[in-house]
Amino acid sequence: MGQVSRLAGVTVRTLHHYDDIGLLSPGERTAAGYRRYTEADLVRLQQVLLYRELGFALEEVAVILDEPRADELTHLRRQHELLVRRSERLSEVIAAVERAMQAHTRSVALSPAERLEVSGGFRPEDHEAEVERRWGGGERYEQSRRRVAACTKADWVRLKAEAAAVVEDLAACFRLAIAANARR
Structure with missing residues (x-):
């Protein structure tokens, strides 16, 4: 099980949880009762x-x-379609961020509509109640709130670009996995 968790990038506890809720029950068990994944x-x-x-x-x-x-x-096929849609949306956001970076380097003020475009329509304040409910309280939460409050526009642009790169890398990995499965 440890090998499966390492390969999949999830914890053993996650695999146990998937088994407990019937989402992913191992097809086999060893004589000692250990899970064995087919x-x-x-x-x-x-x-x-x-x-x-x-x-x-x-x-x-x-x-x-x-x-x-x-x-x-x-x-x-369904996942590929969803990933392509997400990738297209991220491409739009990346283009908007690039326009914002150009405007910033040229000291051009962005209109409210352009600022909304840079953020992709995301408004953190719309999610504050849920964030507080799920993760509120504690020193780590407060540290995170302070770090977020200190982020500049340039920080947010950089973070969005990094997130887009991660998603693109993930999509590339899935494309490779699909190609590998197709060759089997």
């Missing part, structure tokens, strides 16, 4: 992780994966 289990884990990366709740992932008419290729 190739089919690993394919399902990949699907779970892809859907989670795309923002689906575990309950939604279970329903999607247990759909009787959907096979691995159907899931991969």
Whole structure:
């Protein structure tokens, strides 16, 4: 199980949780009762992780994966379409950030509409109540609030560019995994 958790980039506890809720139960057990994941289990884990990366709740992932008419290729096609959409949206945001950087270096003031475009429509204040409910209290939370409050526009532009690069790298990895699976 430790090897599977390392390969998948999840904790052993996460794998146990997936088993407990019936999302991913290992196909085999050793004589000592240890979980042993089959190739089919690993394919399902990949699907779970892809859907989670795309923002689906575990309950939604279970329903999607247990759909009787959907096979691995159907899931991969669906995930590919969602990733392409996300990539297109990120490309739009990247272009907006680049325009903002150009405007900044030329000391051109951005209009409110352009500022909204740079942020991709995201308004942190719309999510403060949920953030407080989920993670509020404690020193780490307060440290995070102070760091966020101190971020400049340039910091946010840099962070968004880094996030876009991470998502693009992830999409590239998934494309490689799909290609590798297709060759089998």
